[in-house]
Each structure stands twice: as structure tokens, then as C-alpha cells.
Amino acid sequence: xxGVTQSPTHLIKTRGQQVTLRCSPKSGHDTVSWYQQALGQGxxxxxxxxxxxxxQRGNFPDRFSGHQFPNYSSELNVNALLLGDSAxxxxxxxxxxxxxxxxxxxxxxxxx
Amino acid sequence: KQEVTQIPAALSVPEGExxxxxCSFTDSAIYNLQWFRQDPGKGLTxxxxxxxxxxxxxxxxxxxxxxxxxxxxxLYIAAxxxxxxxTYLCAVNGGSQGNLIFGKGxxxxxxP
Numbered sequence: 001x002x003g004v005t006q007s008p009t010h011l012i013k014t015r016g017q018q019v020t021l022r023c024s025p026k027s028g029h030d031t032v033s034w035y036q037q038a039l040g041q042g043x044x045x046x047x048x049x050x051x052x053x054x055x056q057r058g059n060f061p062d063r064f065s066g067h068q069f070p071n072y073s074s075e076l077n078v079n080a081l082l083l084g085d086s087a088x089x090x091x092x093x094x095x096x097x098x099x100x101x102x103x104x105x106x107x108x109x110x111x112x
Numbered sequence: 113k114q115e116v117t118q119i120p121a122a123l124s125v126p127e128g129e130x131x132x133x134x135c136s137f138t139d140s141a142i143y144n145l146q147w148f149r150q151d152p153g154k155g156l157t158x159x160x161x162x163x164x165x166x167x168x169x170x171x172x173x174x175x176x177x178x179x180x181x182x183x184x185x186x187l188y189i190a191a192x193x194x195x196x197x198x199t200y201l202c203a204v205n206g207g208s209q210g211n212l213i214f215g216k217g218x219x220x221x222x223x224p
Contacts, residue, residue, distance in 0.1 A: 006155075033211060042116070042201055042214030043156070056211055090155060092212075098143040098205055101212060103156040 004093050004104035012110045013081050021076040021107045025093030032074040035090040049074050086111045114139045118215035126223050133187040133218045135202030140180045147176050147187050148201040192222045
């Protein structure tokens with residue numbers, strides 16, 4: 001079992017650009033959640049996908065959007081990047097809404 | 113609004129000591145609570161999951177307790193080792209929301 005995988009590992013973008021991050025859930029998991037972790041802070045919930053639909057959303061602007069595919073993998077898209085979007089983006093998968101969540105290694109996004 | 117607090121923010125101990133990390137939350141209506149370990153720049157590793165109906169969980173040298181009524185959880189690490197050095201994060205799952213709410217973590221340093 002490969003666990004949760006994310007790509008790319010690192011990414012450098014400039015302000016105003018757009019970025020797409022990818023996540024493959026743990027085998028057998030159908031729910032994917034995305035979190036943003038700023039330096040020295042705990043992760044903040046962005047949104048959760050289940051059955052290809054956004055089920056829950058945290059306090060993030062519409063510049064943050066996502067998608068879930070029929071194989072349960074997911075993408076996180078961020079438009080019009082700001083310097084403050086620089087963070088570690090974490091993907092988590094679970095089997096069901098309230099079950100144990102397993103995290104991937106994260107994607108480090110740097111916005112210059 | 114659920115808030116999670118972890119005390120202390122940082123802790124340094126000599127190898128071999130037993131130690132306790134604290135986590136408190138403001139809303140006792142939780143579905144479960146997870147403890148995670150995070151190494152610098154890496155993703156989160158799930159250590160223990162405690163369901164709301166449970167009082168404690170054990171895994172090796174780790175023991176986590178949960179007191180829902182008082183909004184507290186503790187992570188006990190026995191016979192600490194330098195390899196235990198990391199940031200430990202506590203997160204609660206409200207169930208109805210399906211997302212984790214994290215504390216800021218406790219940075220643990222175990223000196224040889």
C-alpha cells in the first residue's frame with residue numbers, strides 16, 4: 001500500500017500565477033481533504049471531496065478550488081497567487097467523513 | 113467555534129525521561145481526536161486515534177487519553193529517545209463537519 005501520495009514535492013510560482021496540486025488517496029479511501037499549513041502553525045482545513053463533490057469548505061476564498069476524479073484522486077487549484085499563499089499543502093484521505101485521516105508528504109509552494 | 117490549544121509550545125528533555133503533552137479543546141461535541149507527529153518540512157504521521165466513546169489508546173511507548181467532559185487530551189511518551197524529536201499535533205474531528213481542527217503543536221526536542 002503506497003499510502004497517500006502528492007505531487008509535486010516543491011513548487012515555485014510568482015504572484016498572479018495559477019497552480020495545480022495533485023493527490024492520490026490511500027488504497028480503499030474515498031474521501032479526500034486538503035489543508036494549508038503556514039510556517040509554525042497547525043494545518044488549516046481548505047475543503048473536502050467525496051463522490052466527486054465538494055462536501056465541506058473551510059474559510060478560504062474562491063481562488064481555491066478543487067476536483068475529485070472517479071478514481072478518488074484529487075486536485076487543488078489556486079488562482080491569482082498571493083505571497084501569503086506560500087505554505088505546505090497537505091492532502092489527507094479517509095474512509096468516510098469521521099474516520100481516521102492519513103496524510104501525504106505535502107507540497108511546498110513558494111510564491112515570489 | 114471549536115478551538116484547540118496545545119501546551120507547552122516547545123519542550124526539551126534529556127533522553128530517557130517520561131513526558132506528557134497537553135491538548136485542550138473548547139467544544140466537547142467531538143467525533144474523535146487524533147495525535148500526529150510531524151518532522152520538519154514533512155507531512156503528518158498519525159500516531160493515535162481516540163474515538164469519542166474511548167478513554168485512552170496505546171501504541172508502543174505512546175499512550176493518549178481523552179476526557180471529553182473537560183475538553184482535554186494528553187499524549188504520554190515513555191522513555192523518550194532522540195528519535196522522538198519532532199512536532200506533535202493534536203486535532204479534533206467534529207464529525208458533522210468532517211474536517212480536522214488542529215492545535216499549533218508542541219515542538220519536542222529529546223537530547224542524548
